[in-house]
């Protein structure tokens with residue numbers, strides 16, 4: 001593992017000159033190569049027109065699929081470009097032919113929008129949604145989940161790898177092994193893990209994996225991607241509402257889905273952002289995902305240790321492995337007030353409320369947390385700066 005050249009990385013990241021950005025789980029600071037890729041393409045579109053620019057940049061656009069594929073250990077033909085992680089999740093869910101009585105097995109830490117979609121499926125199609133129990137230390141109990149899968153025979157198992165609301169990392173590969181053994185469809189939300197740690201869809205054993213560009217991957221906003229396995233494609237799964245990009249041909253009342261995962265795409269895409277996402281994937285791979293994880297998680301561990309030393313601060317992260325999302329509640333202080341005060345000092349954080357993590361926060365007995373999400377480009381000094389600022393603001 002080559003050590004990261006933090007000075008060079010920060011020189012590549014203009015935002016580090018002016019802010020202490022600890023909101024990478026929200027939207028990260030993009031590095032210059034990504035910024036240049038996006039602005040160059042926008043300039044080309046301004047000069048010759050959007051469709052003409054797209055036609056000219058076909059090889060570069062194709063290479064985005066190669067880059068995303070390499071990033072997650074997939075063949076490029078199993079990758080679809082989507083609007084964002086939610087769009088990818090919708091496309092994947094829409095492909096599963098649910099009928100009344102079907103069961104979706106998920107966890108108590110799955111992303112709130114996904115849970116809302118499951119509830120919608122429950123009310124529209126009579127699908128039953130079952131949440132796997134947690135282990136006392138946090139995270140889904142994989143043994144109990146296996147029994148649940150055996151008993152309920154779900155049509156779909158779905159797990160959010162890293163939730164939006166805590167540092168938990170779920171054992172997605174262990175769940176994948178169970179799904180493969182029992183031939184159950186498996187959908188993983190990797191929105192917070194892509195770009196933060198190595199991801200390999202073969203190791204995970206998933207049929208679908210969803211992600212976004214703007215978070216730990218450090219790409220631009222407004223784009224994401226969906227991985228679809230050969231198994232899912234072989235089962236003939238296709239989106240409920242394909243558009244003309246999702247269809248290869250139409251004849252009378254028949255149509256043939258486009259090959260590979262492209263059937264999950266829409267015709268229109270923000271090409272500058274698509275190219276930017278591909279560049280961000282290459283940037284991360286050049287640095288090395290293992291090195292990225294090691295540094296981001298080490299900074300986060302030391303932040304947790306320092307926060308726990310402050311009077312009235314309660315670190316809320318659970319689970320064996322804890323990632324670069326650090327959450328804490330503060331006695332007598334609303335996280336929003338702290339967030340606003342920190343922002344005035346150029347320190348960026350975010351806040352998560354119970355409405356984004358009802359099961360988890362009720363179990364922890366908290367209503368609001370301050371979410372601090374460092375990345376590898378942050379420094380020990382920046383970690384110390386937020387600890388000092390919080391200590392001062394809480395007095």
Ligand SMILES: Cc1ncc(COP(=O)(O)O)c(C=O)c1O
Pocket residue numbers: 025084085086087111160162163164189191192211212213224
């Ligand atoms: C775990 C998780 N899944 C999905 C999403 C949705 O991502 P997007 O806003 O790109 O659709 C988020 C966003 O915060 C998230 O944290």
